[in-house]
Amino acid sequence: xxxxxxxxxxxxxxxxxxxxxxxxxxxxxxxxxxxxxxxxxxxxxxxxxxxxxxxxxxxxxxxxxxxxxxxxxxxxxxxxxxxxxxxxxxxxxxxxxxxxxxxxxxxxxxxxxxxxxxxxxxxxxxxxxxxxxxxxxxxxxxxxxxxxxxxxxxxxxxxxxxxxxxxxxxxxxxxxxxxxxxxxxxxxxxxxxxxxxxxxxxxxxxxxxxx
Numbered sequence: 292x293x294x295x296x297x298x299x300x301x302x303x304x305x306x307x308x309x310x311x312x313x314x315x316x317x318x319x320x321x322x323x324x325x326x327x328x329x330x331x332x333x334x335x336x337x338x339x340x341x342x343x344x345x346x347x348x349x350x351x352x353x354x355x356x357x358x359x360x361x362x363x364x365x366x367x368x369x370x371x372x373x374x375x376x377x378x379x380x381x382x383x384x385x386x387x388x389x390x391x392x393x394x395x396x397x398x399x400x401x402x403x404x405x406x407x408x409x410x411x412x413x414x415x416x417x418x419x420x421x422x423x424x425x426x427x428x429x430x431x432x433x434x435x436x437x438x439x440x441x442x443x444x445x446x447x448x449x450x451x452x453x454x455x456x457x458x459x460x461x462x463x464x465x466x467x468x469x470x471x472x473x474x475x476x477x478x479x480x481x482x483x484x485x486x487x488x489x490x491x492x493x494x495x496x497x498x499x500x501x502x
Contacts, residue, residue, distance in 0.1 A: 350414040363431045372403045373412035374486040429490040
């Protein structure tokens with residue numbers, strides 16, 4: 292994020308867009324001052340982030356850690372390490388020499404660490420707020436999708452496109468928020484060795500237009 296943008300937000304010269312605020316948190320992490328600003332100007336999102344941090348003990352990541360998430364293989368290694376742990380042998384077999392190079396970098400910045408031969412992530416439970424970085428990670432999950440698993444429980448590839456009226460949009464929004472809450476509870480209650488990648492987006496191809 293450009294320095295002038297950071298300066299204007301810090302000095303409260305303007306009220307930035309939600310995208311800018313979330314990108315800012317990607318740089319400085321979600322400290323109390325940042326959370327207060329988010330709650331003031333974007334209360335719904337602020338409440339959601341606050342609940343993640345305080346109720347589910349989720350770490351909001353930033354800095355070098357987030358930069359490594361932009362790389363598909365680093366993303367995969369971090370995901371494995373934060374989901375019960377992995378080993379150098381597994382990384383080498385799954386991702387080859389490049390995987391071992393990325394693992395070395397992750398160890399250098401202490402994004403992961405080794406304990407009794409097991410590679411673990413700095414954060415056991417973390418979340419990313421920057422929308423652009425989230426989209427990059429969603430692309431990673433598409434690239435890492437294993438077609439041979441289709442038909443297995445919880446494995447699917449779904450797409451929905453259609454026109455909705457205002458009530459339909461409201462109902463969809465409600466269901467998405469409920470779905471996200473349900474997911475959080477499942478992932479917190481049933482931690483185990485099967486490392487799941489679940490990603491989804493929702494957006495408008497056309498909005499507020501009548502023919």
